[in-house]
Amino acid sequence: MQRFKKQTSWLTVIGLSVILFVFIVPFVLLLFNSVKANKDITSSPLNLPKGFVFSNYTIALDKMNYFHAFANSVIITLFSVLFISLFAAMTAHYFVRHNTKFNQYTFLLMVASMIIPFQAIMIPLVKIYGSLNMLNNKWALIFMYIGFGCSLAIFIYHGFVKSIPKELEEAAMIDGCTPTQTFFRIVFPVLMPTTATITILNVLWIWNDFLLPSLVLVDPLQRTLPLSTFNFYGTYTVDYGPLMASLVLSIFPVVIIYLFAQKYIIQGVMQGSVK
Amino acid sequence: MVTDKGVWSRLRLRLLFTGPTLFAFVAVMIVPFLYGIYLTFTNWDGISTTQSLVGFQNYGSVFKDAEFWKSFGLTLKYVLFTVVFINVLAFLLAYLLTKGLKGQSFFRAGFFLPNLLGGIVLGFIWQFIFNNVLVFLGQKMGIGLFSTSWLSDPNRAFWTLVIVAVWQYAGYMMVIYVAGLTGVPGDILEAASIDGANGWLKMTRMTIPLMVPSFIVCIFLSLQRGFMVYDVNLALTKGGPFKSTELVSMHVYQKAFLSRDYGVGQAEALVLFLIVAVITLLQVYFSKKMEVEA
Numbered sequence: 265m266q267r268f269k270k271q272t273s274w275l276t277v278i279g280l281s282v283i284l285f286v287f288i289v290p291f292v293l294l295l296f297n298s299v300k301a302n303k304d305i306t307s308s309p310l311n312l313p314k315g316f317v318f319s320n321y322t323i324a325l326d327k328m329n330y331f332h333a334f335a336n337s338v339i340i341t342l343f344s345v346l347f348i349s350l351f352a353a354m355t356a357h358y359f360v361r362h363n364t365k366f367n368q369y370t371f372l373l374m375v376a377s378m379i380i381p382f383q384a385i386m387i388p389l390v391k392i393y394g395s396l397n398m399l400n401n402k403w404a405l406i407f408m409y410i411g412f413g414c415s416l417a418i419f420i421y422h423g424f425v426k427s428i429p430k431e432l433e434e435a436a437m438i439d440g441c442t443p444t445q446t447f448f449r450i451v452f453p454v455l456m457p458t459t460a461t462i463t464i465l466n467v468l469w470i471w472n473d474f475l476l477p478s479l480v481l482v483d484p485l486q487r488t489l490p491l492s493t494f495n496f497y498g499t500y501t502v503d504y505g506p507l508m509a510s511l512v513l514s515i516f517p518v519v520i521i522y523l524f525a526q527k528y529i530i531q532g533v534m535q536g537s538v539k
Numbered sequence: 540m541v542t543d544k545g546v547w548s549r550l551r552l553r554l555l556f557t558g559p560t561l562f563a564f565v566a567v568m569i570v571p572f573l574y575g576i577y578l579t580f581t582n583w584d585g586i587s588t589t590q591s592l593v594g595f596q597n598y599g600s601v602f603k604d605a606e607f608w609k610s611f612g613l614t615l616k617y618v619l620f621t622v623v624f625i626n627v628l629a630f631l632l633a634y635l636l637t638k639g640l641k642g643q644s645f646f647r648a649g650f651f652l653p654n655l656l657g658g659i660v661l662g663f664i665w666q667f668i669f670n671n672v673l674v675f676l677g678q679k680m681g682i683g684l685f686s687t688s689w690l691s692d693p694n695r696a697f698w699t700l701v702i703v704a705v706w707q708y709a710g711y712m713m714v715i716y717v718a719g720l721t722g723v724p725g726d727i728l729e730a731a732s733i734d735g736a737n738g739w740l741k742m743t744r745m746t747i748p749l750m751v752p753s754f755i756v757c758i759f760l761s762l763q764r765g766f767m768v769y770d771v772n773l774a775l776t777k778g779g780p781f782k783s784t785e786l787v788s789m790h791v792y793q794k795a796f797l798s799r800d801y802g803v804g805q806a807e808a809l810v811l812f813l814i815v816a817v818i819t820l821l822q823v824y825f826s827k828k829m830e831v832e833a
Contacts, residue, residue: 276635277642283632284649287706290664291652293672309671351559358556370561377568379819381767383788384812385568387795387805388575391583411567414560443552472657474770475792490657494774497663508667511660518655526648529655533711534718537756 291515298512302503320505321513327500328510332485333492334517337471340402340488344409345466349459350452352414356421357451361433371422374415382412382475390479405480409470417462420536424458425451457535464532471518489514579806584799597806606782607807610790611814613697617786618765621704625761626754628709633716647717650710658707662774665703666690669775693783696776700784703771708764712757719753720746748829755826759819766815787811 297305299316324330359367389408390399398404428451436446452459474490481487487495493514497507522529579597583590601607632650636643653661670688677684689695723746731741769788772778778785778793785793791811795804 273638273640276638277640280632280635280640280646284646287650287652287710290668293668294664297667306671309667309675347559351563354556355560358553362553367557370557373569374564377564377572379816380568380572381763381808381812381815383767383769383791384575384808385571386792387801387808388571388578389567391578391801392571392574407563408567410560411563411565414564415568418560444555447556468655472655472660474657474659474773490659490770493663494659497659497774504667504671507663511663514660515656519652522648522652522655526651527644530647530651530714533651533654533714537715537718537760 294508294511294515297504298508300505300508302505305504305508317505320509323506324496324509324513327506328492328496328513329484329487330492330513333487333489336402336486337489340405340409340477341467341470344406344413344470345463347406347410348413348417348466349462351410352417352462353421353425353452353455353459354447355414356418357425357447359418360422360425361430371418375419378415378419386475386479393480399480400483400486402481402486405477408476408480409466412476413466413469417466420462421455421458424455428454460528461532461535464529465536468529468533575805576809579802579809581802583801590802593802597802598810600800600803601806601810604794604803604807606785607787607790607794610782610785610787611811613784614766614787617697617700617704617768618762620701621708621765622758622761624701624705625708625712626757628705629712629757630716632709632713633720636713637717637720647710647714650713652710653707654711658768658770659774661703661707662771665699665706666775669699690776691780693780696780696784699775700768700772700786703775704765704768707771708761712761715757715760716750716753719750723749751826751830755823755830758822758826762819762822763815766811 293309296313297309298320299318300313300320301315301317304311304314359371393399393404393408432450432454433446436450437443441449472490473488474494477488477491478494481491484495493510496510500506578590580592580594581590582593582596632646636646640646669690674688676682677687689699728741728745731745736744767788768786769792772784772786772789776784778789787807788811791804791808794807795801798804
């Protein structure tokens with residue numbers, strides 16, 4: 265019986281390894297081909313690189329305007345996530361502690377709105393913000409991310425704020441804290457694990473988002489990383505090497521962070537889904 | 540005086556705490572949604588500053604737009620296959636990766652990897668795999684199925700979308716199922732073992748019924764993502780060959796922004812919204828009914 269168990273667990277590991285191989289092999293092929301010369305990519309995509317064609321990367325970096333796009337992506341993701349977490353925590357806290365009919369209905373409306381697909385919003389969004397001359401502006405895009413992201417964040421925070429004992433806040437009030445001070449000194453620090461979850465979910469979404477930035481940011485200098493990857497791939501079709509390099513460059517920052525924070529990222533997704 | 544100050548400070552507090560989110564929410568979600576409903580009754584062409592009301596004409600065009608219904612049917616087929624395959628694979632992986640195998644967190648991290656990347660990048664990676672790597676393999680080893688690119692065959696191109704979606708989301712749903720599986724109390728499974736239940740019985744009579752909440756979440760998420768997919772579709776197949784893989788989200792985009800039929804495009808977006816809303820609500824309603832307590 266023991267031996268049987270051991271054997272099946274070996275079979276499981278082998279089976280899982282095969283599936284993992286299928287999952288990982290596209291990335292490996294991409295990495296190898298990104299340093300190959302064009303004729304080697306098309307004639308033998310499975311072979312190991314013979315040398316290191318450095319120009320693939322320099323062309324991609326240059327034509328993608330990589331560092332600029334990277335900076336745009338960082339600014340947009342950073343500020344969107346920061347504002348979503350902060351404002352959503354405040355709102356959720358206010359909703360839980362001031363449980364009026366108005367707040368209840370507002371909360372319900374926000375939760376219900378999560379079912380609205382972006383496609384039902386995008387056309388009027390472009391029309392409204394276009395006529396206000398607010399397209400092509402990073403900060404308008406960040407504002408939109410707050411609007412689209414706050415419902416889910418408030419929903420998740422709402423559940424956790426309810427589990428914070430009211431006495432904690434009352435004690436702070438008695439000690440002379442204003443409601444705002446109470447929130448920033450007591451409640452927000454306690455919400456830290458939830459904030460981590462919300463940060464992870466939002467970073468994954470905003471960093472990789474394509475459709476919304478493609479509608480809002482028209483100027484090439486404003487492009488985020490996904491936009492510049494798409495644009496480079498769409499217009500630069502001369503040879504495969506630089507194209508492969510551009511994909512590696514888009515993947516690279518995320519994979520580096522993942523190597524260090526994978527435990528937290530997976531945990532964050534887990535907690536975000538259970539709620 | 541005192542109450543006056545009280546009213547003001549309470550209003551200030553409310554504005555500070557709920558103002559930013561409510562303002563953004565109303566300005567980005569509610570106003571455009573309502574304005575979008577209005578737009579469906581107009582003939583806006585995307586350029587002119589004025590538009591006139593045309594009544595239900597746009598909705599009439601939606602029902603006559605054969606391509607919309609074709610891409611909608613295609614999306615339904617796509618959603619059906621992706622939801623089934625993603626969830627079966629994800630559950631299987633989660634089940635195997637909660638048995639305390641050595642290196643199970645390594646496996647989990649590997650399966651989750653595709654979710655870190657955007658659909659544009661994933662689409663281009665797979666375009667390379669389908670156009671070059673598999674064709675190369677197929678010709679070298681004489682496998683007829685792979686000797687020509689799947690992306691240039693209208694029937695097989697659809698399956699490339701399904702394959703990429705399963706590859707992309709199985710790891711994400713696996714993580715949710717892992718959370719659900721670890722939440723199934725071990726003592727009741729042990730009690731069942733003592734009573735003589737075998738693995739299959741425990742799985743079908745206890746574990747799966749107790750995991751209904753995880754199934755609700757995962758099916759809900761994969762349904763929504765399936766209906767909304769755009770970037771993978773754009774990068775992988777661009778809707779081709781011959782529009783054979785134009786999913787509904789891409790169709791709405793094309794209708795509005797490329798054909799400049801904003802009124803019809805918006806009407807199609809709303810029809811899509813209504814259908815998706817009904818399907819997801821039905822799904823949640825029926826699966827909630829199946830929930831049991833441990």
